[in-house]
Amino acid sequence: MARELWKGNIAIAEAAVRAGLEAYFGYPITPQTELLEYLAMRMPELGRVFVQAESELGAINMVYGAACTGVRVMTSSSSPGISLMMEGLSYIAGTEVPMVLVDVMRGGPGLGNIAPAQGDYNQIVHGGGHGDYRPIVLAPSNIQEAIDLTMLAFDLAEAYRAIAVVLLDGSLGQMMEPAEMPPMRPLKTTYPDWAVRGAIGRERRVLSSIYLDPPLEEEANLRILRRWQQIEANEVRYKGYYLEDARFVVVGFGTAGRVALSAVRAARAEGIPVGLFRPITVSPFPDQVLRQLADQVEGFLVVEMNTGQMLEDVLRAIEGHAPVEFFARLGGVMPLPEEVLDEIKRMTTAPLTMDGHPRERWLQRMLQPA
């Protein structure tokens, strides 16, 4: 398979098509629009469904309907548009039907800007729609991974009757890199026994998120939880770099992770024994691996493009077994490798502390220029 030059947004769209996407519903928003634009061309030429809805609310509820028929279905948006979809996402989670969501994050909160950011982490990983559910969240940091994880998202969503999210930032949506696109998979021809596709000749099926009788809702909540436990046991993914002899470890996901990779390499070139740990599933979070690393290293540096949302998950995972430092750029400003390298050097030369919160120490450093 030859490598081709793909733009992130378009690579994800084509990967979804090759994974067997049968219906896409969406509404344009920068920096994600190329994804929708590409599918507007591509889906009709394959005889598949593409609808540009009247709004994000319309789009997510069309996804809900299509998901109930058991076909592979997807929508995509960027931060403010994702907020508008939250009610529908909760209904989809409550109905236990699979779907894939792509969030190409931009600066926020509010209207914010169209530059790359990671501020939706909590909304996607911990929050979002109401009620007791957790989505699977995959965080690519390059275009090949964006392709592979988009394909995987459909498989996982279907296997666990869950929402699978591909979470990236605007820079990955806009950039081009060589990547291999896997071959087109055939569309599915058999459908799960819960799908509603016409009931002629069989008993009718009902899909709903309504359980007016609390014990039945409790049962549904437990069913969703048990599936989540399987996801936690089977689907944790991450990538480590230079960890074998690392005395310090940088932790970052998505673009922050790849920026940190440049800094880690530069530090290694200066003889600093530092490695990189990049979560690929941020939900389920790689708790156990980080907890084990915490016993082997002298300290962690978490790098994000938000004010420390994943930082809280890292702190929870390592249970106070190693000191943690934090660095971030916010609001659409990308961190530079030079900045992260400075933080690595600071971490490896200054005494580390377990007192106070890493976010507070980072803020103090920000406020007093060197």
Place this chain on the structure above:
Amino acid sequence: MQTEIIIAGFGGQGVLFAGQLLAYAAMDNGLEVTWIPSYGPEMRGGTANCTVIIADEEIGSPIVRNPQVALVLNRPSLDKYEPLVKPGGLLVVNASLVDRNVDRRDIRTVLVPANEIAENLGDRRVANMVMLGAMLSNQPVLSLEAVTKAMEEHLLSRHRNLLPLNVAALQEGAKYLAEQLQSA
């Protein structure tokens, strides 16, 4: 080993395409490459730019503060990127649209009257290829042949008639050699 290249100019000067062409050529030669359009705070100021990074291993950050090479197609881009080029790096200046001297003495500078050359070839729009040619002969991250081949293979079929003109522009630009400006 990696080379970072920033190409900057006004919108419409073909800076994004010049960067994509480099990216295609790098990919076809088995290298790793990233191409990213203007992103972050540098979006302000009326210039279009892209960063291309070419490397022989997995590329980390797609943006850098200090590039090895900058191609500046207009005055605002010169003002912005001249101070940022790495010491020992290369600055390719479109002398047709720049009305001041280059101050840096710790980098190599190529002054190319890219618009005049392009107009002599018959089309002002190939000034971007003149600049690219000048870069390639002074920072041989890829050969002129590799970039020409990439153009042949990836140029959209409706633009195929423009191929000879673009190749000629690359070759004209490649005749310009860098000089290390001496302190006055």
